[in-house]
Amino acid sequence: MEKKVSAEAKEIKIDARKMMEIESEYELELDRVIAAIEQEDAKVVCIQFPRGLAAKATEIAEFIEANTQAKCLIWVGPTFGACDLPVGLDKLQPKVDLLIHFGHAAWKYKADESVSEVSVHEV
Numbered sequence: 652m653e654k655k656v657s658a659e660a661k662e663i664k665i666d667a668r669k670m671m672e673i674e675s676e677y678e679l680e681l682d683r684v685i686a687a688i689e690q691e692d693a694k695v696v697c698i699q700f701p702r703g704l705a706a707k708a709t710e711i712a713e714f715i716e717a718n719t720q721a722k723c724l725i726w727v728g729p730t731f732g733a734c735d736l737p738v739g740l741d742k743l744q745p746k747v748d749l750l751i752h753f754g755h756a757a758w759k760y761k762a763d764e765s766v767s768e769v770s771v772h773e774v
Contacts, residue, residue, distance in 0.1 A: 670714050673707050677753075681714065684751055688719045693748035697740055699726040700753050721749075 674681065688696055696715065700708050705727075712723035724747065726737050740747045 669710060673710065677704060677707075679711065679753065681711075684715060685718050687751075688715070688721050688749060691749050693719075693721050695724065695745045695747050696721045696749045696751055697724045697726055697737065697743075697747045698751045698753070699737060704753055715751075 670681070673679065687693075696719075698708065698712060698715070700711075708725045712725055715721065715723050722745075724743075728737060729735070736750065736752060740750060
């Protein structure tokens with residue numbers, strides 16, 4: 652799948668080949684992530700990764716920022732699975748508009764309605 656790289660992405664040296672390499676290892680569904688950010692008109696996005704993907708967090712955040720109008724915050728707290736979503740996002744300043752949770756399996760929970768959430772699951 653070919654990824655679009657905006658002029659901003661080129662300015663901050665986002666290497667599209669590097670993102671394609673990461674996506675060949677992980678099913679990140681970045682097109683879906685970018686669409687959700689645009690649909691929600693999210694300005695501040697919190698992204699959460701399992702430990703195995705955390706080393707790629709900065710590159711993924713930069714790619715998202717380069718292809719949307721959103722700024723990304725990377726959740727660095729411990730993550731023990733799909734049931735371990737960050738709490739207290741509604742108290743952060745600036746306000747978090749959307750949580751992107753990269754995980755392994757879908758998790759149904761009663762969501763805090765003050766923050767929208769998108770889960771990306773690797774099968």
